[in-house]
Amino acid sequence: MKNLFRYSFLMLAISAMLFTGCKDDSSDEAPAVNPSKVLMDHLVAIDMDLNHVIKNTDGQKFVMGAPADGNVSGKHVIDIRSTDAYNAGHIEGAVNVALPNILTEAASATKPILVVCYTGQTACYATSLLRLYGYHDAQALKWGMSGWNASTDSWSTQTDNLADGHDNWSYNATPPTPSVYDIPEFMTTAITGEAILKERVEYVLAQGFKTAKAGDVLNSPSNYYINNYFSTTDYGAFGHIDGAYRLHELLINPSSSSVSSMTNLDPSKDIITYCYTGQTSAVITAYLNVLGYDAYSLTFGMNKLFNSEDSWTVNQWGGDSNSKNLDIVQ
Structure with a gap:
């Protein structure tokens, strides 16, 4: 009995030591850092917030219109359409590359x-x-091959007026006040901001272009977190999808940390961004996916929602914007 008592006491003492040791060790461990925050801070450090993706430090926008003379000899042109579309007609000198392989082609430019x-x-x-x-x-290339030549026009069949008279189209000039959320989290094998950025770009590119259809979002706006990318004036004059936030300034003019400008996005929902043409929203959507959001671009933008709206001044397909008659080769 005495030996049993000694054994029991010894085991209790060892258990207490182990428990105490584990507790002390865990309290000394630094909390894990969210890789999304590391990435956001890195983008600030290298001056690559969204505003400098939309327009680089030299003032060059992400998009360029087709030149009047069709001369793009100063560019390394990568055509990411299907092989059949490319063979039917393309810009002279353009290289046909599938979207997932664009980084490989870019390296040779x-x-x-x-x-x-x-x-x-x-x-x-x-x-x-x-x-x-x-x-x-x-x-x-702004408007893609649709803007280059009428024979390669894919835009004209896509304009629509889905929002005209729709119950979920609003002219309220005051956007809702966004709430504050945690930033997203994602898995990564990288540690540094530079390595995380490289890995995330490659991952997002491999997933393909993430898009949403205008009709789906317009019919059920509460299913999404919607970001409207219009000017302040156009938000009310053009109208907008009911409940759409307007995070223009927050997303492209962040303060000292890009984390502070992203906390108005709800990472638990599909984030839909829409603009006039679906082109700027595509840029924003790619950026948000790199940061870890589940983001989608509403295809064809306002031109799909309400192409005939009277407030257009620029970027209306069939209005101020149409196909040119520039040369293509086969």
Whole structure:
């Protein structure tokens, strides 16, 4: 009995020591750092917040219109359309590359990159990722091949007026006040901001262009976190999807830390951004996906929602914007 008592006491003492040791060890451990915060802070440090993806430090926008003379010889043109579409007609000198392989092709470029697609939207998504990857002077062809030549026009069949008279289309000029949320989290094998950025761009590119259909979002806006990318005036004059936030200034003009400008986005919902043409929203959507949000670009933007609205001044397909008659080759 005495030996049993001694054994029991010894085991209790050892258990207490082990418990105390584990508790002390865990209290000394530094809390894990959210890789999304590391990435956001890195983007601030290298001056690559969203505002410098939309317009680089040299003032060059992410998109360029087709030149009047069709001369893009100063660009490394990457056409990301299907092989069949490319063979039917493309810009002279353009290289046909599938979207997932664009980084490989970019590495061989000796001139600034110009990405070309059907409507400009997928090209803008790719351009955002290229700029984040280090190709800061990469651009997309505005309106894609639709703006280059009427024979390659994919835009004209896509304009619509889905919002005209719709119950979920609002003219309230005051956007709702956004709440504050935690930033998203994602898994990564990288540690430094530079390595995380590289890994995230490659991952997002491999997922393909993430889009949402205008009709789906318009019919059920409460299912999404909607970000409207109009000017202040157009938010009320054009109208907007009911409940849409307007985070223009927060997203492209962050303060000292980009984390502070992203906390108004709800990471638990699909984040839908829409603009006039689906091109700027594509850039924003790519950026948000790199940061860890589940983000989507509403395809064709206002031109799909309400192309005939009277307030248009620029970027209306079939109004101020149409196909040119520039040369294509087969």
